[in-house]
Amino acid sequence: MKMNKAIAKSLSFAVLIASFLLLDYIFFPPLLSQKIILIALFLLYSYPLIILFISLKKNLYFFIEILLLFFLLTIFTIFFQQIYANWPPAVINNSGIVGSVQYYGYPFYFDTIIFFIIALHPIITFILIKLIEQKRKKFRL
Amino acid sequence: MKILFQNKYFDYFITFFVVCQITGDRLINNCRLFWPNNFDSINFLTWEYSAKIGLIPIKDNNFPYGLLSYFKDVNIFAAFFDFLFTPLLFTGYLFIFKKIYNNSYYAYFSTGALLLFIVYITGFDVFNRYGILPLFAGIISYIFYSSNKILSKRIYLSIGIGIGLLIFLIIDQAIYASLIFILLLITFSYVHLQHKKLKESLKTTSANLSFFFIGCTIGFLPFLIYLLKLNALIQFMQFFSYLSDLTFLAKAPFINSISTPDNLFLLVIGIVSIIYSSYIIIFKKDTLTANRYFLISLVYSYLLLQQKSIIRSIAPQITFLGLLLFFSLFYELKLFLEKQEMNRSILYAYFVNLVVAITFIIGLTPFGPAALYTWTSDNDCFQKNIEQQIAQDPTYKEVKDNISSGKIFSFPSSPFFYILYNQKPPMYLSTYEASPKYAQQNLIQYIQKQKIDWVIYDYVNTELLDGVPDYIRATILHQYIINNFSIQKAVGRFLIFKYNSSKKDFFKDPMLNKFPTLRQELTDVNLAAIPSSEGYYKVTLLKNKKPVMSNFLIKNFNSNLASNKMLSTNTILTIWIKKTNKKQLTISINTEDGLETKVHFASCKEKNPCIINLSRLPIFYQVRQLKEISDENNVITKVSLYKITEDSRFW
Numbered sequence: 001m002k003m004n005k006a007i008a009k010s011l012s013f014a015v016l017i018a019s020f021l022l023l024d025y026i027f028f029p030p031l032l033s034q035k036i037i038l039i040a041l042f043l044l045y046s047y048p049l050i051i052l053f054i055s056l057k058k059n060l061y062f063f064i065e066i067l068l069l070f071f072l073l074t075i076f077t078i079f080f081q082q083i084y085a086n087w088p089p090a091v092i093n094n095s096g097i098v099g100s101v102q103y104y105g106y107p108f109y110f111d112t113i114i115f116f117i118i119a120l121h122p123i124i125t126f127i128l129i130k131l132i133e134q135k136r137k138k139f140r141l
Numbered sequence: 142m143k144i145l146f147q148n149k150y151f152d153y154f155i156t157f158f159v160v161c162q163i164t165g166d167r168l169i170n171n172c173r174l175f176w177p178n179n180f181d182s183i184n185f186l187t188w189e190y191s192a193k194i195g196l197i198p199i200k201d202n203n204f205p206y207g208l209l210s211y212f213k214d215v216n217i218f219a220a221f222f223d224f225l226f227t228p229l230l231f232t233g234y235l236f237i238f239k240k241i242y243n244n245s246y247y248a249y250f251s252t253g254a255l256l257l258f259i260v261y262i263t264g265f266d267v268f269n270r271y272g273i274l275p276l277f278a279g280i281i282s283y284i285f286y287s288s289n290k291i292l293s294k295r296i297y298l299s300i301g302i303g304i305g306l307l308i309f310l311i312i313d314q315a316i317y318a319s320l321i322f323i324l325l326l327i328t329f330s331y332v333h334l335q336h337k338k339l340k341e342s343l344k345t346t347s348a349n350l351s352f353f354f355i356g357c358t359i360g361f362l363p364f365l366i367y368l369l370k371l372n373a374l375i376q377f378m379q380f381f382s383y384l385s386d387l388t389f390l391a392k393a394p395f396i397n398s399i400s401t402p403d404n405l406f407l408l409v410i411g412i413v414s415i416i417y418s419s420y421i422i423i424f425k426k427d428t429l430t431a432n433r434y435f436l437i438s439l440v441y442s443y444l445l446l447q448q449k450s451i452i453r454s455i456a457p458q459i460t461f462l463g464l465l466l467f468f469s470l471f472y473e474l475k476l477f478l479e480k481q482e483m484n485r486s487i488l489y490a491y492f493v494n495l496v497v498a499i500t501f502i503i504g505l506t507p508f509g510p511a512a513l514y515t516w517t518s519d520n521d522c523f524q525k526n527i528e529q530q531i532a533q534d535p536t537y538k539e540v541k542d543n544i545s546s547g548k549i550f551s552f553p554s555s556p557f558f559y560i561l562y563n564q565k566p567p568m569y570l571s572t573y574e575a576s577p578k579y580a581q582q583n584l585i586q587y588i589q590k591q592k593i594d595w596v597i598y599d600y601v602n603t604e605l606l607d608g609v610p611d612y613i614r615a616t617i618l619h620q621y622i623i624n625n626f627s628i629q630k631a632v633g634r635f636l637i638f639k640y641n642s643s644k645k646d647f648f649k650d651p652m653l654n655k656f657p658t659l660r661q662e663l664t665d666v667n668l669a670a671i672p673s674s675e676g677y678y679k680v681t682l683l684k685n686k687k688p689v690m691s692n693f694l695i696k697n698f699n700s701n702l703a704s705n706k707m708l709s710t711n712t713i714l715t716i717w718i719k720k721t722n723k724k725q726l727t728i729s730i731n732t733e734d735g736l737e738t739k740v741h742f743a744s745c746k747e748k749n750p751c752i753i754n755l756s757r758l759p760i761f762y763q764v765r766q767l768k769e770i771s772d773e774n775n776v777i778t779k780v781s782l783y784k785i786t787e788d789s790r791f792w
Binding site for chain 2: 005007008011012015016018019022025026038041045048049052055061062065066069088089090091092093094095096097098099100101102103104105106108110111112115118119120122123125126127130
């Protein structure tokens, strides 16, 4: 889908404004507060990405995936203490190693498992979406 | 000159030359002045000293970074090759960018941005180590892309040989490189998979993997011959086992550092890359471009290095990987925006904006080098390092003036003393690395074989890293020192211990009363979560054992103690507690000879006891008779004593 020429122009305009704000932030005493500049820069840099996202044919898949990601992050944040409390502590193995996690009882694989759930869930999500799509196609046929 | 400009490799020469200019000081300046009072820098200085006195890595010390890094300060060829590494890496990145992006300007912009980032943020030392993996991944992904399904067996063999050779130069990166290759082989076999030829495809993939492993074995042969010549093959196998134990001792909570700009940057860009590349593999595998192959290979590199960062944060060292992912993702965005007829200059301005913002605005941590490169005559270099360390901390010289002869051992760390005393350092330079039992035994053997006369004991900095008391990390070693050496005097933060052949009782030594902080440290012990962890995992070891003493009431238990003359040898104390809100508990243990120790520990759950091995407590380094145990929090429901063997699995 080709964008409206006006949108393409507005993207160029956004980049130009961002360039000036960036120069102002780095080289000159800021005309506006630094926080405002940073927020403005973030919005201006995100603008082409938003346009890209809206233009995608399968943006629904990404939308579902992003929702799921936020859902997982929210779950982990809310239930973090309960998950942490119920997770077994690090064991002192046969080598008798006492490091930070063994001393403080921090669960050894806690971080690794949570990270890989968050990092790898897109693969499972997209596989499920593809399987559902294929079943729908078969059903229609 | 015109011919030079028209040469198709001209841009590679320029890149190589420019990077040589930037890093030239590392070749011209032959002396590294290590930062004083920095744990890592002093370790590097000690390893450089070890190389100079002819010690061999793996056999004589546990230097984990490979032979190239070890010998670069003592061997001119290693130094020259180490210097060439950086320009070769950048030239390699330019080469792969040009192939993958199919657009010279984008490749030049990316290489320039990468150079800027490495200069200001990552540093060349770190890039020389971690930069190899993404470049290797990029080359492999391009080979898979350009071969379009079929790679000859010779290529698998060659790649295997390359990785095998890399093992002795840079060990950890070689292991990661082989993992990356296997992951990419499986992924791209899936991408090219045709459903009706599944069995054939699996057979081909397995055969290809076999050739790869044969190549690794062939490539490893020179190193194997080197190890056999030095009689260090067994030590190499032990070293590999130690590397896996290093994971357990180095692990620190990742959640605590997750909100740093470095980790946030890596997490955000990593997750975006994973989402996009998953989408591509699952829905668009027929439209895989060279850049998409590259992105997938970078995602694997990211997962491997991020997994290492989760063990112990190396986020400031691998943020450049986030930048490489950004290049790849931006290229996809660029292609889309070009189709929308967006002006190319604006696109490159957008790219430059984002690179500058990533490098200078978002707050990434610059990771400086471990040393400053400077010029001096070779003999002066070490002297300059010694003078710099002493200038920063004059206590080193004061200790040297107090111990004029004899051999020394430094506890828990301060390996600088071995340089000062011109003495061969031990295998492990600090208690942090020497937590495994076999490592502590190794240090005890060092003390015995070297006939150490003096122990230099830092009694002020009692927690080297992560807030873990050093005598808890290395109780066996600490026990040996306390039982065999006596306090002579204090010099600044160090106590000088002398070898005590009569094995005087450390806690009865009047000298200890002059150092109340040390006495307090050793008799007021915080075991944190160790007793509850021991109870959780090892209570099953007690199921078939009968306690030598057990009671539900502390009062009755103490009466039994008095009448039974219970000795502390090979004894574990098991405590069950009632439900309580208290997070930390305290007990006191009194001995018949008038000593008392307080033990603090994290509360354990009702269904599992807390288990304390008495011989891990400093006052029980020597055998003593137990007199009384006090329950300071009034929560104990049952207390028992068990006898265990010397080689028991209890801590």
